[in-house]
Amino acid sequence: xxxxxxxxxxxGDIGETVFLPGDVSRAKIIAEHFxxxxxxxxxxxxxxxxxxxxxxxxxxxxTGIGGAGAAIAIEELVKVGARNFIRIGTGGMIQxxxxxxxxLVITAAVTGDGTSREYFPVGYPxxxxxxxxxxxxxxxxxxxxxxxxxxxxxxxxxxxxxxxxELDILAIEKPWIDAGxxxxxxxxxxxxxxxxxxxxxxxxxxxxxxCHQAPNEGATEEETAQAISDATRISLExxxxxxxxxx
Amino acid sequence: xxxxxxxxxxxxxxxxxxxxxxLPGEAASTVLIPDDSGRVQLFAESMDEAxxxxxxxxxxxxxxxxxxxxxxxxxxxxxSSPTAIGAEELxxxxxxxxxxxxxxxxxQSFVQPGDxxxxxxxxxxxxxxxxxxxxxxxxxxxxxxxxxLIEACxxxxxxxxxxxxxxxDALYLEAPFAAGGRPANVQQWVDLxxxxxxxxxxxxxxxxxxxxxxAGAILLYSAAPHDKGLEERTRVQMAAGIEAARIxxxxxxx
Numbered sequence: 001x002x003x004x005x006x007x008x009x010x011x012g013d014i015g016e017t018v019f020l021p022g023d024v025s026r027a028k029i030i031a032e033h034f035x036x037x038x039x040x041x042x043x044x045x046x047x048x049x050x051x052x053x054x055x056x057x058x059x060x061x062x063t064g065i066g067g068a069g070a071a072i073a074i075e076e077l078v079k080v081g082a083r084n085f086i087r088i089g090t091g092g093m094i095q096x097x098x099x100x101x102x103x104l105v106i107t108a109a110v111t112g113d114g115t116s117r118e119y120f121p122v123g124y125p126x127x128x129x130x131x132x133x134x135x136x137x138x139x140x141x142x143x144x145x146x147x148x149x150x151x152x153x154x155x156x157x158x159x160x161x162x163x164x165x166e167l168d169i170l171a172i173e174k175p176w177i178d179a180g181x182x183x184x185x186x187x188x189x190x191x192x193x194x195x196x197x198x199x200x201x202x203x204x205x206x207x208x209x210x211c212h213q214a215p216n217e218g219a220t221e222e223e224t225a226q227a228i229s230d231a232t233r234i235s236l237e238x239x240x241x242x243x244x245x246x247x
Numbered sequence: 248x249x250x251x252x253x254x255x256x257x258x259x260x261x262x263x264x265x266x267x268x269x270l271p272g273e274a275a276s277t278v279l280i281p282d283d284s285g286r287v288q289l290f291a292e293s294m295d296e297a298x299x300x301x302x303x304x305x306x307x308x309x310x311x312x313x314x315x316x317x318x319x320x321x322x323x324x325x326x327s328s329p330t331a332i333g334a335e336e337l338x339x340x341x342x343x344x345x346x347x348x349x350x351x352x353x354x355q356s357f358v359q360p361g362d363x364x365x366x367x368x369x370x371x372x373x374x375x376x377x378x379x380x381x382x383x384x385x386x387x388x389x390x391x392x393x394x395x396l397i398e399a400c401x402x403x404x405x406x407x408x409x410x411x412x413x414x415x416d417a418l419y420l421e422a423p424f425a426a427g428g429r430p431a432n433v434q435q436w437v438d439l440x441x442x443x444x445x446x447x448x449x450x451x452x453x454x455x456x457x458x459x460x461x462a463g464a465i466l467l468y469s470a471a472p473h474d475k476g477l478e479e480r481t482r483v484q485m486a487a488g489i490e491a492a493r494i495x496x497x498x499x500x501x
Contacts, residue, residue, distance in 0.1 A: 108368065108387035120439060123449075125368035125385035125411065133390050151385070151456070175380055179457040 004076035007048060007061065008041035014050050015057035016246070017084040017239035018077050019232070020070060022187055026228070027062040030088060033232045034058060046073060053236050056243045066156065067115035067190030074194045084242050085195050086132065086235045087204040088228070091152065091185030092162060093211035094177050098148060100211065101219035101227040103234070104182050105136045105149040106204035109189035112155035116193040126154075126189040127196065131245060132203030132238060139237035145230050150182040152206065154189030163215035170212060183208055201242065205231045264336035266329075267321055268303040274319040275310055276501040277344040277492040278337050279485075282325045282447050286348060286485065290320035293485050305329060313489050316496040320348075327375035327416060327450035334454040334462070344392060344495050347451050347464035348488045351412060351443035352422060354433050360470035361480040363407040363487065364442050365396045366463070369449035372415035376453035386414070386449035387456060391500055392463030392491065399490035400465075405483055410442045412466065414449035443468060461500070463491070 003010050019030055027047040031037035037051030045064030050057060061077060063070040074085055093102050109126040111117060116126055133149065140147040153176045159165045160172060161184045170177070173184060188204040195202025207227045210218025219227070263270050279290060287307045291297040297311025305324030310317065323333035334345055351364060358364065369386040371377070376386070393409075400407045413436050415421065420428040421444065433444065448464045455462030467484045469477055495501050 107390055108385040110385060111383045121370075121435070122382050123371035123386075124439065125370065125387050127368045127385065127387050127411075128390075130367065130390050130393055130409075134394065149390070151387075175384075179380055179384060180459050181384075 004079060006044060006072050007046045007076045008043045009048055009076065009080045011080045013040045014048065014059035014077060014080055014082055016082060017058050017086065017242055018082045019060040019235055020063050020073065020085055020087040020191060021060065022063055022065050022089050024062045024064065027060045030060045030232050033229065033236060045069060054240050056240060058236065058239050063187065066186050067113040067154065070187045070190045071115045071194050074191065078198045078200060082200065084132065084201040084239065085191055086238060087187060087191045088231050088235055089185055089187060089204065089206050091183040091206045091208050093183045093208045094173050095182055096211055096213045098182060098211060099146065100209060101224050102208045103145060103147045103227055103231055104206045104208065105133055105147045106152045106188050106206060107133055107149050108151050109192055110151060110153040110176060110181060111189045111193065112153060113186065113189045114156055115190040119193050119197045126192040128192055128203045129195065129201035131242065132201050135238035135241040136203060136205055136234055139234045139241065142237065143233055145234060148182060152188040152204065153181050153184045154186060155184065156186065158186065163212055173212065205235055207231050264339055266304060266332050267306045267308065267336045268301040269308060269340050271340040273300060274308060274321065274337065274340060274342060275317040276342060277318050277346065277495055278342050279318065279320045279346050279348050279488045279492065280323050280333060281320065281348045282323050282330065284322035284324065287320050287322050289481065289485050293482065293489055306333060314493055316493045318489060318492040326446050327373035327414060330447040330450040331375045331454050334451050338458040338460050343460055343501055345451060345455055345460060345462045346392060346488050346491060347448055348484060349445055349447055349464065349466050350469040351445040351466040353443040353468040354437050355442055358408055358442055358468055360468055360474065361476055362468045363400065363405060363484060364412065364466040364468065365393060365407050365409050366412045366448050366466060367393055367409060368411050369452055370411065370413035370436065370441060371449045371453065372413050373449055374416060375450050379453060380457060384453060386452035388452060388463045389461035392461050395491040395494040396463055396465050396487065398494050399487045402490055403483065403487055405487060408442055410440065412443045412445060412448055413441045414445055414447060416446065418446060
């Protein structure tokens with residue numbers, strides 16, 4: 001097999017579980033939590049590191065921002081042997097009661113992204129894999145970390161759903177806020193939908209420094225960096241649990 | 248028999264729900280909702296003790312005990328409209344867990360008549376919930392109820408299918424026995440891996456999700472309504488729903 005068109009990966013280059021940050025630089029930060037790691041390929045926004053953790057092979061691939069780029073990554077990762085996808089990302093919380101920073105286990109996503117719509121017709125739910133959700137919650141508990149499970153709103157236009165926007169984002173987000181959706185970001189629905197379409201396990205763990213209702217009252221950069229590290233530790237323990245289910 | 252539930256403080260007749268005819272506190276925190284009003288009798292027979300609480304239109308409520316766990320059962324009638332009403336009103340009286348006990352029509356060849364399906368989510372092919380929230384919102388079962396239903400089937404040594412179903416509003420348009428209908432409509436859902444179709448599940452999941460209560464569904468593939476074997480399978484299905492309610496209680500999720 002020739003190496004994959006965008007990711008430049010070959011079969012054997014990755015573990016069964018692949019972590020998917022959006023941020024290109026975060027792939028290495030996540031890999032530094034492995035017991036060992038090596039850069040397998042780097043092309044465009046796609047940086048892939050593979051290493052070992054507690055005896056299992058794990059990988060991380062950065063996807064860049066947005067569903068379209070994440071979908072390409074998942075499709076090519078499936079072709080080289082990935083079975084479980086865990087997005088480790090960031091977003092903006094839309095419920096004021098959530099802790100800041102927040103660690104959110106996404107159970108399902110609002111499919112405001114175009115990519116999910118192309119894979120599945122309107123009305124088809126984008127759902128996280130049960131074993132991944134349970135694995136994340138159990139791992140967080142073992143690590144003494146607080147996570148909140150719930151829904152994410154995925155959408156394609158950052159500047160129509162961010163405090164940095166000039167639009168009235170709370171009006172845009174009102175249906176989702178009223179329905180108790182926890183957080184806005186751009187990739188969860190895509191990761192969950194494409195995982196479903198390819199019969200893989202998909203899950204999403206999001207970190208957020210603050211909420212859209214109170215943009216100036218967020219966690220510090222240090223606190224948020226620690227939360228991303230915590231999310232990585234939870235995800236690694238989840239990967240170990242998934243491995244035990246399969247082997 | 249003492250299965251009366253204490254009414255909440257300051258509850259008066261003005262809090263009685265318009266259709267289900269219940270006051271806050273008049274049902275257990277876990278309620279099983281069959282669409283078929285005939286199933287509430289089966290619920291009562293399946294419990295250690297149970298009594299009828301109220302009846303109005305297609306909404307009949309029984310409350311009972313099984314192994315010390317208090318559980319209620321409210322029929323909703325067939326279709327997304329009455330299911331959405333029933334779910335909404337159950338939330339208003341303080342229900343925490345709603346489990347649909349319904350029938351469905353499988354569209355995958357590997358699902359046989361009499362098989363049980365635990366729904367993880369539902370395609371929103373109905374229109375009731377589009378009045379509540381845009382179509383992008385997912386109709387998804389609560390993962391804790393999905394797990395409770397899986398554990399219930401395991402305890403009862405019953406196999407089950409786990410996956411997505413599709414809810415729509417016109418059974419006789421897409422059923423295989425449709426007369427002048429469009430049964431070919433279902434092919435796209437077959438191709439997308441949808442296990443079965445019914446007329447209620449996505450309405451429950453959306454209403455419960457928006458209101459922050461847990462919901463789940465265990466469906467029985469009923470192909471021929473007069474199939475004698477179906478009666479026994481219906482008992483098994485009800486037993487699984489009751490067992491799931493007990494498991495939620497054991498986990499402190501009620």
